Amino acid sequence: xxxxxxxxxxxxxxxxxxxxxxxxxxxxxxxxxxxxxxxxxxxxxxxxxxxxxxxxxxxxxxxxxxxxxxxxxxxxxxxxxxxxxxxxxxxxxxxxxxxxxxxxxxxxxxxxxxxxxxxxxxxxxxxxxxxxxxxxxxxxxxxxxxxxxx
Numbered sequence: 086x087x088x089x090x091x092x093x094x095x096x097x098x099x100x101x102x103x104x105x106x107x108x109x110x111x112x113x114x115x116x117x118x119x120x121x122x123x124x125x126x127x128x129x130x131x132x133x134x135x136x137x138x139x140x141x142x143x144x145x146x147x148x149x150x151x152x153x154x155x156x157x158x159x160x161x162x163x164x165x166x167x168x169x170x171x172x173x174x175x176x177x178x179x180x181x182x183x184x185x186x187x188x189x190x191x192x193x194x195x196x197x198x199x200x201x202x203x204x205x206x207x208x209x210x211x212x213x214x215x216x217x218x219x220x221x222x223x224x225x226x227x228x229x230x231x232x233x234x235x
Contacts, residue, residue, distance in 0.1 A: 115233070118185055122192045122227045126161065129199070129223065133158040140204045141213045157217050161224030168228025176233050185233050192226030195219045 137157070138150035168188070176184040199219045205212045 115185070115230075118189050118230050122189070122230050125192055125196050125223065126227055129161075129196075129220070130158055137216070141202070141216050142205055153213065157213065157220050160217055160220045161227065164221045164224025165228035165231070168225035169232030170228075171225065172229025173232045181233050185230060188226045188229030188233060190226075191229065192223055195222030195226060198222075 133154045134151070137154040138147065141157075142150035142153045144150065168191075172184045172188050175187075196219075199216065202215050202219070203212055
């Protein structure tokens with residue numbers, strides 16, 4: 086009876102070594118994913134100051150609308166540690182690659198949904214609530230990608 090490790094040919098061993106991700110490749114993939122997510126994060130900051138007060142909040146008081154818009158920006162800062170804990174837990178259980186993809190998808194889907202949200206004039210107070218929920222999703226995704234990348 087032969088052992089499975091002794092029956093491998095040199096070509097099989099080379100294929101096995103190529104399948105394992107090198108630290109440089111993992112670092113590059115994490116860098117790209119985190120860069121994309123931080124870009125989304127800062128684009129939201131710009132939109133929260135310029136566009137969102139006019140779209141998602143009552144126009145009666147511009148200062149109040151600006152402060153409410155900036156409050157939605159801050160929601161992601163509270164969600165980031167939670168995202169790191171959640172995605173870190175699942176990263177230990179099912180693997181970092183799968184959780185990195187899930188974190189990127191969470192951030193991407195939240196960003197796309199923000200772009201598709203109806204405005205305050207269309208659905209009223211539900212618009213800022215949905216915006217806050219999407220922003221929470223962005224924070225979860227960023228925290229998960231950052232925690233997994235580190």
